[in-house]
Amino acid sequence: MSFADNLIELRKYHNYSQEELAEMIGVSRQTLSKYETGESLPDIEKCKMLADIFAVSMDDLIAYEKNGEESLGLGVPPKGKHVFGMVKVGDKGQIVIPAKARKIFSIEPGDNLIVLGDEGQGIALIKEKGLLDLLGQALNNHKK
Numbered sequence: 001m002s003f004a005d006n007l008i009e010l011r012k013y014h015n016y017s018q019e020e021l022a023e024m025i026g027v028s029r030q031t032l033s034k035y036e037t038g039e040s041l042p043d044i045e046k047c048k049m050l051a052d053i054f055a056v057s058m059d060d061l062i063a064y065e066k067n068g069e070e071s072l073g074l075g076v077p078p079k080g081k082h083v084f085g086m087v088k089v090g091d092k093g094q095i096v097i098p099a100k101a102r103k104i105f106s107i108e109p110g111d112n113l114i115v116l117g118d119e120g121q122g123i124a125l126i127k128e129k130g131l132l133d134l135l136g137q138a139l140n141n142h143k144k
Contacts, residue, residue, distance in 0.1 A: 002038060003035075003038075003041065003061065003062050003063070004035065004036050004037060004038040006060070006061055006062070006064050006076050007035055007036055007050065007061070008036050010050075010056065010061070010076055011036075014053075014054060018032045018033055018036070021050075021053070024049070024053060025042075025046050025050060025053070026046075026049075027042075027046065047061060047062065051079075054076070055079055056076050056079055057079050060076045061076065064076045082100075082104065084097075084098040084100055084101045085098060097125075105127070106127075107127065111127060111128070112128035113125045113126065113127060113128065114126050114127075114128055114131055
């Protein structure tokens with residue numbers, strides 16, 4: 001998707017009119033309309049303001065590309081949140097963690113992952129070291 005497509009999707013998702021959003025970043029409605037049609041692009045400061053308003057990264061605002069997410073109806077994710085697409089569960093319950101997820105979370109072959117579950121919300125994976133660090137911090141705070 002292009003910057004213009006992402007801007008339109010985010011503006012509509014957050015229920016802002018062109019006029020409201022334009023006012024928030026200090027441009028005219030016509031200027032914002034030109035951003036949305038691809039006729040012009042905002043400067044870097046306006047991009048930063050837009051990214052902050054929508055709580056997304058500038059990279060995602062400018063160049064977020066949906067992969068398998070279209071079928072899920074998901075748009076640009078909030079900063080620090082990711083949708084990595086679908087994985088298929090194998091016969092023995094195995095899944096392949098997408099390469100982008102492995103890179104972002106520094107998951108290497110041989111790492112231990114802890115599987116957490118909540119019947120209402122689903123399954124989560126956490127690196128063993130991350131959980132141990134978190135528990136250590138909790139113990140230290142409890143001792144104080």
